[in-house]
Structures are given as C-alpha cells and as structure tokens.
Amino acid sequence: MKANEVHLDQPMVKISNLQKNFGDLTVLKDVSLEVSASEVMVIIGPSGSGKSTLLRCVNHLETPSGGDIFIEGELVNNTQLKHKAFETHLNRIRCKVGMVFQQFNLFPHMTVIENVIEAPIHVLKRDRQETLKKAEELLAQVGLEDKMDTHPAMLSGGQQQRVAIARALAMEPKVMLFDEVTSALDPELVGDVLRVMEDLALGGMTMMVVTHEMGFAEKVGDRVVFMADGFIVEDGPPKEIFRQPKETRTQQFLADIL
Amino acid sequence: MLDWSIIVHYFPFLLQGALLTLQISILSLLLGIACGLVAALCKLSKNPLLRWPASFYIWLIRSTPLLVQLFIIYFGMPQLGIDLGPFLSGVLGLGLNVGAYNAETIRGGIVSIPVGQTEAARSLAMSSSLAMRRIILPQALRIIIPPMGNNFIILIKDTSLVSTITLVELTLTAQRFIGSTYKPFEMYLMAAFLYAVMTTTASVLLAKLEKRTNRGQR
Numbered sequence: 176m177k178a179n180e181v182h183l184d185q186p187m188v189k190i191s192n193l194q195k196n197f198g199d200l201t202v203l204k205d206v207s208l209e210v211s212a213s214e215v216m217v218i219i220g221p222s223g224s225g226k227s228t229l230l231r232c233v234n235h236l237e238t239p240s241g242g243d244i245f246i247e248g249e250l251v252n253n254t255q256l257k258h259k260a261f262e263t264h265l266n267r268i269r270c271k272v273g274m275v276f277q278q279f280n281l282f283p284h285m286t287v288i289e290n291v292i293e294a295p296i297h298v299l300k301r302d303r304q305e306t307l308k309k310a311e312e313l314l315a316q317v318g319l320e321d322k323m324d325t326h327p328a329m330l331s332g333g334q335q336q337r338v339a340i341a342r343a344l345a346m347e348p349k350v351m352l353f354d355e356v357t358s359a360l361d362p363e364l365v366g367d368v369l370r371v372m373e374d375l376a377l378g379g380m381t382m383m384v385v386t387h388e389m390g391f392a393e394k395v396g397d398r399v400v401f402m403a404d405g406f407i408v409e410d411g412p413p414k415e416i417f418r419q420p421k422e423t424r425t426q427q428f429l430a431d432i433l
Numbered sequence: 434m435l436d437w438s439i440i441v442h443y444f445p446f447l448l449q450g451a452l453l454t455l456q457i458s459i460l461s462l463l464l465g466i467a468c469g470l471v472a473a474l475c476k477l478s479k480n481p482l483l484r485w486p487a488s489f490y491i492w493l494i495r496s497t498p499l500l501v502q503l504f505i506i507y508f509g510m511p512q513l514g515i516d517l518g519p520f521l522s523g524v525l526g527l528g529l530n531v532g533a534y535n536a537e538t539i540r541g542g543i544v545s546i547p548v549g550q551t552e553a554a555r556s557l558a559m560s561s562s563l564a565m566r567r568i569i570l571p572q573a574l575r576i577i578i579p580p581m582g583n584n585f586i587i588l589i590k591d592t593s594l595v596s597t598i599t600l601v602e603l604t605l606t607a608q609r610f611i612g613s614t615y616k617p618f619e620m621y622l623m624a625a626f627l628y629a630v631m632t633t634t635a636s637v638l639l640a641k642l643e644k645r646t647n648r649g650q651r
Contacts, residue, residue, distance in 0.1 A: 236552055262560055269558035280553035284571050294557035297567060339553075346557060 185248030187212045187350055187381045188233060194241035195228050202228045204405035206242070210350070213379045217386060217396035217413070221428060224402040226385040230352045233383065234272040235265055246271055246350065270299065273343030277355040279335040281327040281342070287314065288323040291342045299346065306345070313341040317371050333364030337371055344375075351375065353384040369395075389433065393417055401425045439619045443610055447620075450606030451627040457523055457602060458589045458631070464528025465588065469535025469581075474565070476540055487536070494533030500594055502526050507598040523595035531588045538580045542573035575646045582639035586632050593628075603627055 186209040195203040203225045210216050218226045231237040233244055235251055244251040246268050256264050282290050291310040295301045314320050317337035327335050336356055343351060353372065357365040369391050376382055376395050386392060392399055392413055399416040401409040401424075409416060409425045420426045475487035494502065507522040517525065546569050554564035596605035607624040611617045 234556055236556065266558040266560060269556060272556075274553075274556040276549060276553065278547075278549050280547075280549040282550065282553070282568055282572075284575075293567065294559060297563060298558045342557070 185245065186210060187214070187247060188383065189245040189248075190229075190233070190242070191245075192242035193229070193232060193239055193244065195225070195232060195237060196240045202405055203232070203239075206402075206405070206407055208400065208407060208410065210381060210383060212349075212381055215376045215380075215382045215384065215395055215397045216400060217384045217392040217398070218400045218402060219386065219389070219392060219428075220402035220408075225405045226402050227354050229402070230274075230354050230383060230385050233350075233352055234269055234274055236274075266298070270346055271349045272352060273346060273348035273350070274352040275336070275339050275343055275354065275356045277358050279327070279332070279339045279359075281335055281338055283327050286324050286326055287319065287330070287338050290327070290338060291345045294342070295345050310341070310345055313344050314338070316344075316374070317341045318367065331364055332360045333367050336360065336368045340368075340371055340375075350381045350383065353382065353386065355385050355387070357386065357388060387432070389417070401428065403428070435622075436616055436619055439614060439616050440623060443614070443620070444623060446610065447603065447606055447623050447627060450601060450603040450624075451631065453601065454589070454592050454603040454628075455631060457520075457527065457592050457595060457600070458585075460524045461527035461531060461588060461592075462585055464524065465531035465535050465584070468529060468532025469539050472532060472536035473539035473543065476536065477543060490529075491533045491536050494530055495537075499526070499530050499591055500597065502530060503594060503598055519595070519598050519600045522598055523592070523600050527588060527592060527595065530591070531584050534584045535581055538584065539573070539577055541580075542577035543569055545576055546572050578639065578643050578646055582636070582643070585639070586635055589632050589635060590628060 188208075188210040190209070191207045193203050193206040194201070202223075206225070206229060208216075218229065220226050228237055232239050233246075233251070235244075239252050249268065251265070251268055253261065253264060282293065285293065288307065288310055291313060292303070292306045295306045295309075296303055311320060311323065314323055317340055319334060319337055319341070322330060322334060322338075327338065330338065339356075340351075356372075357368050360368065365388070369388060372382070372384070372391070373395050384392075384396070394413075396413045399411065399413045400407055401416060401420075401422075403424050409420060409422045416425065417429065420429060472487045472490055475483040476491065478484050478487075503522065503526040506517065506526045507519060510517065510522075543565075550568055550572065551564055554568045555561070559567070592602060593604040596602060596608065599605075601609070603624050607620040611620045614620070
C-alpha cells in the first residue's frame with residue numbers, strides 16, 4: 176500500500192510492532208493494536224509500563240524507534256519524507272488527532288477563548304467570527320461559557336482541563352488522545368472532566384484514554400488494554416478485563432489498585 | 434566651586450552631544466535586538482550550520498573587550514577595504530556587542546518555557562516556527578525584558594566608548610570643551626547628568642513595558 180493513500184475501511188488508528196527506546200531504556204517493546212472509528216479504548220497499567228509513551232507516539236510527540244503507526248491508513252512516521260515535507264505531513268495528520276495532557280498545558284498568555292481559537296485561526300486559517308462562535312459552543316459544551324475572557328491562571332485545574340478539551344475539539348479531530356488527564360486534579364474536580372469525556376464518547380468520538388480511573392474505564396470504555404513492561408498483556412471488553420482477567424499480571428495489578 | 438556661567442553657556446552644546454548619544458543608542462539597540470534574536474534562535478537550532486556560527490559569534494563578542502571590537506571595526510577593517518566611518522562603525526560595534534548578550538538572555542528566556550507548551554502547540558498542528566512566534570516567544574518576552582533592559586542601560590553608558598573612534602557624542606563633546614575652558618569638573622558633571630537622564634528615562638520606560646507584559650499572569 177502506498178504511504179499516502181487513505182482507506183476509509185481502515186481502522187482509525189493502527190499500530191504495528193511499535194518500539195520505543197530512550198537511550199538504553201526500552202519503554203515499548205512490541206506493541207500492536209487497532210482502534211476502530213467511534214471506539215473508546217482505555218489503556219491501563221502500572222506506571223512505567225509505556226502507556227503515555229504509546230499515546231505520544233500516535234501523534235508523533237515521540238519518534239518511534241521501530242514499527243509503524245497509521246491514522247486512517249496513512250503512515251504517520253513516514254521516514255521517506257524529509258524536513259519541511261515531513262513537518263507538513265505531520266501537521267496534516269495532527270489536525271486529525273487531538274491531545275489532552277495531564278498538566279493541561281493551556282497557553283497562559285491567552286484568555287480561555289483565545290486558547291480555543293488559536294489553532295483553528297492560525298493553522299486551519301478559519302474565519303475569525305465563525306471560529307469564535309464555534310468556540311463559544313464548545314465552551315458551553317464543557318460548561319465554561321462564563322469563563323471565556325478569563326486567563327487560565329484564574330481557573331481551577333478541572334476548569335483548565337475542560338478548556339484544554341475544548342481547545343483540542345476546536346480542530347475537529349477524528350481521534351482524541353487523553354494522557355492521564357485527571358491525574359493532576361483534586362478529587363472533587365475529576366468528575367466534571369470525566370463527564371465531558373463521557374459525553375464525547377457518547378457523541379461517537381474515537382478515543383484513546385490512558386487513565387487510572389477504573390470506574391470510567393468500565394463504564395465508558397468499549398475496550399480495555401492492560402499494558403505492563405512495554406507489552407500489551409491483555410486486551411478485551413471492560414467486563415472481561417475487570418471481572419475475569421486471564422493473565423496473572425493483570426490480576427495482580429487489579430488486586431493492587433482496587 | 435562650580436562655575437555656573439560655564440554650565441549655562443555650554444549646556445546646550447552638550448545637549449547636542451547627548452542627542453547623538455541617544456541616536457547611537459537607539460540604532461544599536463535595534464541592531465542588538467535583531468542580532469540577539471537571530472543568534473538565540475540559531476543557537477537553539479538542531480542544525481549545526483546555524484548553531485556553530487551563532488555560538489562562535491556569542492563567544493567572540495563576550496570574550497573580547499568592546500573597546501578592542503570598536504578599534505577593529507573602525508581602524509582595522511579599512512585595511513581590508515571596508516571603511517564604514519565613525520558613525521556606522523560605532524553603531525555596528527555596539528549593536529553586535531549588545532546583540533551577543535541579548536542572545537544569551539533571549540535563549541535563556543526561551544528554554545525556561547515549559548516543554549509542555551511546545552508539545553501542546555505541536556499537538557494542535559502548529560509548525561515549529563508558528564509555535565515559536567505565537568506561543569513560546571510571547572511568554573519568553575516576559576522573562577527576557579528585565580535582563581535585556583539591563584543590557585540596554587549598560588549600552589547607553591557604553592556609547593561613551595565610541596568617543597575613541599572620533600564620534601563627537603556626549604563624552605567627546607565634553608572633552609573638547611575642556612580643552613578650551615579648562616573646566617573638567619563642570620564639563621564631566623554635565624555629561625554625567627545627561628547620561629543619568631537618559632538611563633533613568635530608559636529604566637522608567639522599561640518598567641512600564643514590564644508591567645504591560647505581565648498582564649494576565651499570576
């Protein structure tokens with residue numbers, strides 16, 4: 176298959192034989208998986224198992240050491256492209272892949288609404304008025320329509336994270352990556368963020384979610400992937416993984432956290 | 434005691450010299466910002482063809498005295514057929530000099546911005562140059578302005594060194610009138626006063642700029 180050909184019958188995300196080393200440390204050993212359109216895949220596992228690295232390879236924030244990643248059939252880590260051509264290629268793919276981070280990473284020098292419209296206006300070259308209108312809708316969707324002109328520093332962690340979700344959604348992505356998005360939040364703020372994510376899942380968004388929120392994984396996830404030591408240990412529907420895990424490694428992990 | 438009639442009579446002439454000092458300061462300030470920004474971005478580049486020349490420039494300027502740099506440009510370069518004259522030599526020498534210090538200040542400001550900001554920008558499909566322009570530099574500016582302002586205050590005072598390459602700015606104006614009046618105390622006091630007025634004005638303007646860039650920040 177040619178690298179740039181897009182096949183709509185392809186899985187939304189396809190990862191094959193992914194490896195990632197940081198110097199001598201091998202974080203991902205051999206990971207293959209597929210995420211279909213509208214599927215919510217929840218990735219769980221002990222810290223250091225490679226969950227975040229896996230997610231960060233999908234939109235190429237980390238460069239894979241081996242293996243391939245496809246978004247809608249298109250190869251992300253296309254090593255045949257050089258410099259500028261590769262950056263253009265990456266940015267085209269990144270328009271389809273939204274990401275939300277543990278530390279929110281909102282732009283502190285911009286107001287909430289400016290955070291949301293920044294990329295649609297400067298990357299997608301969208302009309303300002305239209306983008307503003309859409310941004311207002313998105314902020315209403317995450318329950319922050321009254322905070323539009325506030326700077327991020329004035330918001331709680333939970334509010335900041337919901338802005339970050341709205342900011343990613345403003346690019347109209349086809350896949351959303353959530354990297355431990357509630358781990359830095361005070362417990363009472365976690366619920367609001369998870370509710371927004373649940374709504375998103377119900378709306379048919381394809382999602383890859385790295386989380387320690389097992390309740391969310393069981394309720395919202397279509398599939399749960401358990402990772403340990405750079406491998407996928409077990410992969411199945413939430414009920415199977417949580418109720419009848421087959422692998423001892425999974426059983427141990429669940430016994431430790433539940 | 435001070436001879437006030439001398440001060441009253443010669444003050445307008447020194448003011449003339451101060452105007453040239455101001456002109457040189459502003460032009461070398463602009464050159465210094467441009468050189469500093471380019472050198473900082475080159476030094477942060479992954480490309481060694483950009484990184485090495487920038488590192489060399491910063492090293493060269495910071496390891497040699499400004500006075501010698503001015504002499505090389507004004508007295509030395511004509512030997513190679515490049516005769517810029519006193520004014521351009523002065524502006525070029527001062528601009529390149531402050532540029533090297535600005536480069537390190539700007540680079541420090543840029544690297545102090547958390548890597549998560551770049552990652553967020555890149556994940557929103559922003560190119561590296563767009564992310565630098567829209568996300569990183571505006572935040573770095575807040576950190577860069579106070580130390581860079583310091584560089585400029587030093588620059589204003591360093592302009593007195595261009596008196597040695599025959600530019601009749603404030604210091605050399607004062608020196609020339611000492612030759613005819615034999616009143617070094619009055620002349621140098623006036624020069625010092627005018628330098629203080631310029632540097633203090635610059636400090637006040639910088640404080641205002643600092644306040645503006647801090648809006649919306651905690």
